[in-house]
Amino acid sequence: MDAGNPEHRCRCPHGPRCTRGPRHGGLAAAALDPRVRAFPMDAATQAMYREHGMDPVTLESDVTTAMTFLHYVLPSPPFVSSRAALSAAFLPPQDDGGGVDRISGLPEELLRNIVSRLPAKDGARTAALSCRWRRVWLSTPLVLVDADLLPAGCGSSLRVERAHAQRVESAITHILDAHPGPFRFVHLISCHMQETPGRLARWLQLLAVKGVRELMLVNRPWPLDMALPATFFGMATLTRLYLGTLAFPNTADLPRGVSFPHLRELGLLGMAIVNRDMDFVLARSPVLEILCIQANVLLKWLSLVSRSLRCVQIIEGIDLNIVVKNAPNLERVIIWTSSARDGLHRIVKIGHAPALSLLGYLEPARHLLEIGNTIIKAGTKPSPSTTVPSVKILSLRVCFGVRNDAKMLPSFLRCFPNVERLHLESNETDEPTGKVNNKFWHEAGDIECIQSHLKLMVFYAFRGERGELSFLKFVLESARMLTKLVIVFCKGSFASMDEANSKVKPLFDARWASRGCSLVLFESPLETGDDKWVLNFERGSDFSTTDPFACTAALQGCTV
Secondary structure, three states: OOOOOHHHOEOOOOOOOOOOOOOOOOOOHHHOOOOOOOOOOOHHHHHHHHHOOOOHHHHHHHHHHHHHHHHHHOOOOOOOOOOOOOOOOEOOOOOOOOOOEOOOOOOHHHHHHHHHOOOHHHHHHHHHOOHHHHHHHHOOOEEEEHHHHOOOOOOOOOOOOHHHHHHHHHHHHHHHHHOOOOEEEEEEOOOOHHHOHHHHHHHHHHHHHHOEEEEEEEOOOOOOOOEOOHHHHHOOOOOEEEEEOOEOOOOOOOOOOOOOOOOOEEEEEOOEOOHHHHHHHHHOOOOOOEEEEEOOEOOOEEEEEOOOOOEEEEEOEEOOEEEEEEOOOOOEEEEOOEEOOOOOOEEEEEEEOOOOOEEEEEOOOOEEEEEOOEEOOOOOOOOHHHOOOOOOEEEEEEOOOEHHHHHHHHHHHHOOOOOOEEEEEEOOEOOOEOOOOHHHHHHOOOOHHHHHHOOEEEEEOOOOOHHHHHHHHHHHHHOOOOOEEEEEEOOOOOOOHHHHHHHHHHHHHOOOOOOOOEEEEEEOOOOOOHHHHHOOHHHHOOOOOOOHHHHOHHHOOOOO
16 A cells, blocks of 8 residues: 555544544533634734735634643643632630631741642732731742633633733733742743743743743744743753743754753643754753653654653654654653654654553554664564564554555564553544455464463454454454453444444354453443543653553543
């Protein structure tokens, strides 16, 4: 199959034919009312885009959809009580008719704990209570979330009127000026930064001087190429950083001493960053463990050279080649979704990564897999130079209706001989190209991970097609260690559970290699494609979760 031939592309929820937004009434649709213009352009911006041949209404709609999901993948702020009200509790009146303020008499450490749990504007108000309360507020590492500064009833942080945003920006400036720091967490996603770019540069300079530990900074987003001020490079105290819809500064002329010595987690969401600047960030972040990228702009090659990286996550990698050159501590490479606008394959290369234990989703229709210096092709024989024995959890997307896709599946699986948990999603095609039956899989030969190590397999988006059933039969007849096979079908795929059961009935005619294997048939609460809209970085970078692929919303209610 010619990968560039659009006639044979998969009709999957992750490619060129996927819907351009959340389903009406779906999980992610609740985050945004499509009747409300979340990111309206002014007249000058509309005229500029018209001059470039773009329809402002369409562009505004596309950006609104993209920003909805960008906001969704952002990590949540630390818990603060939006309902908290600080008031003095009094003992019963004494003889003189007065009362005793019990809160103010508490130790300062406890008072700081109380103030840290209040929204920023309420925490600042405590400074007016007394000199002692002002001292408490000034000595409390601050949590600053701009959405907490919005007037009550103005809607979500996605829909912010300019007048409200201006008041928020003034409040932020006042807080950053008044508080000496440090700032434990700063979440700025509600401001119209393009109107006062000098103000953003000043904010970042203040945060750099006063010490910010965690920063979430997202442009509103007009203009789409608004530059991140160079004062950003002074924030050496950062431990966690997420940036969205900004243009990353040019790093070519920066001093050698610029670095992020404490940065452990980095997220780049819709960021315009070129390969050279991405390499710079990785090289100057010596303790970076988690890297998250959503909807990369300009970045075409992600070259991973890092002694500290443990987890890399990609949501909607666009035309992105991923090369793991030298990452001795890298444990996870998670490609939740990806696309190629020209229909050509993109490289996923695994070099030196001896700790890599979790990998996916790999897609034969989109990815050219390279192990060491060998490009994996249909029929590639396994050898020490073409295998990654450390991988125990693997996820794949395959279009069983396209024969060349199916032919690549055994070759991909042979590269990972010790896989114990396999997640496999079945993509749909408009035009099947060739039959894939039981004979096809048996002629493909032995696959070590299936025969000797596979314990759990989760098969997603099952439709009961011939190619799917023949592969499932092959697994059941080969997998001697298999203890559980979970078959998941999307909500609405079958008229009833009886119909779904009838589709898997042929599997019980096979001679199962494992007598202790159980088969679970499960209807997902999501319809086809909905899982794309409920992705979140927190799932994959939580190292206490052994298998983040098993935590997908598609499996909600099913224990694997």
